[in-house]
Amino acid sequence: MPTRERALALRAEIEEHNHRYYVLDAPLLSDAEYDCLFRELQALEAAHPELVSADSPTQRVGAAPLPEFAAVVHATPMLSLNNAFDDAEVTAFDRRVGEGLAIHGDLDYSAEPKFDGLAVSLTYQNGILLRGATRGDGATGEDVTANLRTLRSIPLHLQGSGWPTLLEVRGEVLLWRSDFERLNSQQREKGEKAFVNPRNAAAGSLRQLDPRITATRPLRFFAYGIGLAAGTSLPATHSALLDRLAEWGFPVAPERRRVKGLAGLLGYYAHIGGQRALLPYDIDGVVYKLDDLAAQEHLGFASRAPRFAIAHKFPAEEALTELLGISIQVGRTGALTPVARLVPVFVGGVTVSNATLHNEEEVRRKDLRIGDTVVVRRAGDVIPEIVRVQWEKRPTGAPEFNMPTSCPVCASKVVRNTDEAVARCSGGIYCPAQRKQALLHFASRRAMDIEGLGEKLVEQLVDSDIVRTPADLYRLGLLALANLERMADKSASNLLSAIEQSKQTTLARFIYALGIRNVGETTARDLARHFGNLDRLLAADEADLLRVPDVGPIVARSIRQFSGEPHNLEVIEQLRAAGVVWRDVEVLASTASNNTGKVFVLTGALPTLTREAATQMIEAAGGKVSSSVSKKTDFVVAGAEAGSKLEKARSLGVTVIDEAQLLGLLSVAQPVQ
DNA sequence: TTACCTCGAGCTCA
DNA sequence: CTCGAGGTAA
Secondary structure (H helix, E strand, O other): OOHHHHHHHHHHHHHHHHHHHHHOOOOOOOHHHHHHHHHHHHHHHHHOHHHOOOOOHHHHHOOOOOOOOOEEEOOOOOOOOOEEOOHHHHHHHHHHHHHHHOOOOOOEEEEEEEEOOEEEEEEEEOOEEEEEEEOOOOOEEEEOHHHHOOOOOOOOEOOOOOOOOEEEEEEEEEOOHHHHHHHHHHHHHOOOOOOOOHHHHHHHHHOOOOHHHHHOOOOEEEEEEEEEEEOOOOOOEHHHHHHHHHHOOOOEOOOOEEEEHHHHHHHHHHHHHHHHHHOOOOEEEEEEEEOEHHHHHHHOEEOOEEOOEEEEEOOOOEEEEEEEEEEEEEOOOOEEEEEEEEEEEEEOOEEEEEEEOOOHHHHHHHOOOOOOEEEEEEEOOOEEEEEEEOHHHOOOOOOOOOOOOEOOOOOOEEEOOOOOOOEEEOOHHHOHHHHHHHHHHHHOOOOOOOOOOOHHHHHHHHHOOOOOOHHHHOOOOHHHHOOOOOOOHHHHHHHHHHHHHHOEEEHHHHHHHOOOOOOOHHHHHHHHHHHOOHHHHHHOOHHHHHOOOOOOHHHHHHHHHHHOOHHHHHHHHHHHHOOOEEEOOOOOOOOHHHOOOOEEEEEOEOOOOOHHHHHHHHHHOOOEEEOOOOOOOOEEEEOEOOOHHHHHHHHHOOEEEOHHHHHHHHHOOOOOO
């Protein structure tokens, strides 16, 4: 057989066995027989490098390391699902779906386990794996193609036929528990650190810059849906779509089922719950999706999650531990937060030793006392929470918790407004804790972006009284930094140059950096845009401030309080004197105000602009971009394959425009900065 | 909130 | 080798 044909045959055969092993879980060959084929192909390709192709199974061993991961903008955002924690919430979901579709009687759902891994997106062009990306914040993720290529359960090219020319498959990367155990014993043998749970091990493996390391980690993939498909028609139901994905070579959960109505959903939940410990991988619940894809489209999305699907989560794992004490954290605004210090306990896959208690009321309600035995869980997957106290184990004489009446850091009086739950230290800038937080905020990435000024450094700078206000940062010299820990020549000069660089900023960033209460990034931008320069903002009275879009009485009062404080004005003067500058934003001209406050909704794929670019342009012109169509929407910008938003716009009589019309609208108001 | 990866640089010991 | 900072993910 000619070499070329032999290579192709070997590839096909190896892929087939990969598929049988990793996807169907039904191998035909022993590992040794498989290795034999694999080595033959490797040898062939080594002898004939021109035969090597990116979709050859030998390429799964991992390409050369990358300097960094590139950003990937998702064609359609990778949203998360709403959660249901009990039967009542599932019942409500089923009722909402029925009402939304005006259907009485049982609905058909597709139900599947909810894998505990990381969400990824795989893009195939003409059947070839083109790109793999992490979910990121839903809009933008990271390009981890080289790493995902090494997963044998991910097809490098699609099988079967009838696949779209452009296909984006979404699914979960995870480790099976048995593979995780094996990986950890290998790690220990090599003298490296073991991972604490399969999810983190999978996440860590995927974030390796060197794909050759990823290749040695037994990661798996399960597909659960698609983000995009162009060039062919798809099945009418989600369950048929999953079957189709299986035909194309993707692993899909064998536990998936079609179920009918609420009873079917709850029955499935109970069934999978019973199987949970027997499954080879970790799951944290089950997912229900309305099966009919057209009906899904009809229901559409509410804010950040689809209306047609929900995750029914298993109850969070709980553990017993002891409350060692309650410490008080002082925030940037002086807010005092009680934090439970716990005897470390492993729960929900991590070791928990702290849990925020939010405020005094919360501690009272749970009646926590030092020395109590408490039930701890991780609520909503992440935040540790004290569920309750085991009263019977309470040590005798344990005193009630009281919020301190003076700040634990600066001893200033603690005040609490009658209508608020939070107690605050009244020390303001005299409180070192508040100063530290204010400085960290000032230096943070979204504010002045002073790289290298982190927690430990701020701690040292404030404690040694080298820095009291943000303006002091700009007076720092090599000498002042000389005696600090971990701050030798190189670090010091890097810090100074980062501080120097931060002097060039924007008005919006600067306003945000000031840390005015209730003024976050968005409000800071609104203020910068409205007033155009800082002096006008500082001189504004409440009435002026209320004219800014989205500024209400509370925000207006906070700003007035800030600018009425001479010390704040002084620091601002010092900052300007030190050379902090920004280009004043021109107040939008009257022609531009055509778009001011107008609400745009983007739907479908625009011919030339990305969603991000369109959003930026609209915002720069004073408009707003919203994710869902309502009566308040002024324009719906529709692109190719616009879906339910377009229908909704028509039914509400909202003006629908295309990209060209959008550009026309915006062109009268060119972005100012 | 915790766990993980990665980087640059400081510290430590030969 | 260890630390601090900065990033990501759930």
